[in-house]
Amino acid sequence: MLTSIKRIIRLGWASFSRDGGAITTTVFILVLTISLVTCIFFLKGISQILISNLEEKVDISVYFKEDTTEQEILSVKQELCQVSDEENIEYISKEQALEIFVERHKEDLVLMASLEEIAINPFLASLNIRASDPVKYEEIADFLEGAVFEASVEKIDYNQRRPVIERIFSLTDSFKKIGIGISVLLVLLSFLVVLNTTRLAIYNLKQEVEVQKLVGASNWFIRGPFLVQGVIAGTIAALISFVIFGLGCLVFSSNINALFSDLNIWQYFTNNVLTIILIQLVTGIGLGVSSSIIAIRKYLKV
C-alpha cells in the first residue's frame, strides 16, 4: 500500500515536471487567485485594526462658553459621571488649553506670533470624555446637547470623527465586495486552467495510461498521479503566494506604517501566519484537487 502511494506520488511529480508550460500557467493563475483571497483576509483584518484604533481615539470634547465658571463646569463633570458611569473625564481649563497649544506648536513661529498679537487667551475651558465603550458616545452627546446645558455649552466636538469611521466602513465594504467578485471570477478561471492542464497531462500520458489499464493497474493507481499533480500545483502556488505576501509585508511595512501610524502589516502577518498559510493551502490545494477530479472523471476512462 505504502509502496503504491509512494509510486503514485512519484508518477504525479513526473507528470507535473514534464508539463512545463501548462504547469507554469496553472501555478501562475493559482497564485493570482490565492493572493486575491489572501488580500480579502488582509483587508478584513486591517480595516478592523484601523476602525478599532479610530474608535479608541474617539473622544468627546465639550467646550464651555467664556462666562462659564470652573465651578459650573465641574458640576457638569459630576453629572456626567453619574449619567454615563464614565470616570475618564478630564477637565481642561482655559490656561491648560493654551499651554497644550503652545507646547504643540512652539516650533511654528507664525502661529506663536499671531497668538501674541491677539494678546488674550482665545481658548475655551473644556471637558474631555473618553468612553470605555464607543457605543456610549452617542448617548453622552445626546445628554450634553440637552436643554439643561444649552446656556453654558459652546460646542460639542464629536460628530467630526463619525464620518471618518463611516467612510472606512463603506470603503472596506466596497473593497470586500469587489474583491469577492474578482475572486469568484479568478476561482472559475483557475478551475478551467487546472482542468485543462490535467486534460493535457492525461493526453500526454495516454500511452502510459493505456499500458496501465492493459496490465490491470487499479483504477486509483491510474487516476492517482493526476490528482497528485493538482495537489502539487496547489501547494507550490500556495507557497509562492506565502513568500510574496511575507516579503511584501516585510518590505512595505515601514511605508504603510508612515501612512497609518497604527498599522504594522508585518506584525499582522506574523501574528496571523498560521491562518494565512492555511487559507492559502486550502485555496490552492482545494482548487487543484477539485478541478483535477472533474478532469479525471471527464477525460480519463479507466
Added chain:
Amino acid sequence: MIRFENITKIYPPNTVALKDVSFEVKEKEFICLVGKSGAGKTTLLKILLAREEPTKGKVFFEGQNVHEIKPNELPELRKRIGSVFQDYKLLSSKTTYENVAYIMEVLGRSDEEISRDVPKVLEIVGLTERANHFPAQLSAGEHQRAAIARALIHRPDVILADEPTGNLDPYNTSDIIRLLLKINELGTTIILSTHNKEIINSLGKRVISLEEGRVIRDEPKGRFIL
C-alpha cells in the same frame, strides 16, 4: 479456460466485426487466430480483455462472464492476461529494464521482487545486454522481445499476441515465434493472432480461421487456408 459463446459485434451504424463466434481455449493451449485484416481478430481479443463490449454473446474466463465483472474488479482479470501488440506500446522515456519494471510497479510489487524478476525475464527474452537501452535504440525484433518481456513479467495465465510479427523481418519473426513457443511450453496459454502464412504452416498448432467476422475453420493442427 476461455469460452467465446456466440459473440457478435456490430459497430454503428451497421459494420459487422464479428458474427456468432464460438470456440473454447483450453489451459496451456497454443491457438492461432488467422484472417485477413479486418476479419475481427483484434476485436475478439479486445472483447476478451473487456476493452470492448460484445453486441451479443458472452465470453467466459475460468467460468466468469468477463462483461459482468465490476469495473473495479477488471484489473484482476487483466493481471491474468498479458498482451503483446504489433506496435509494441513501449514507453519511449523508459529503458528496456524500466519498461518491464514499470509493469511490476503499477501492480504494486515490491522493489525487491522487481530487482529479482526483471533481469530473469530479460534473460528469457534475450535482452540482458539491452537492459539500459531506450526503445529508440532497439531494433524492431528487440522491441517486440521487450514487449513480450513486459507481458511475461506479471506471470499471466494467458498471453494475447496481436500481430506480434507484423513489423518484423523473417529472421526476427521466427525468433519471436520460438520465444512464444518456449513460453507456452513453460505453461502459459498463448493466443496468437496473425496473417503470416509461413508461421502458421510451420507451427502445426490449432488454427481458428476468421473471415468477415465468422469462424470458417477450426482445426487442431491447422494450416493457413483463406
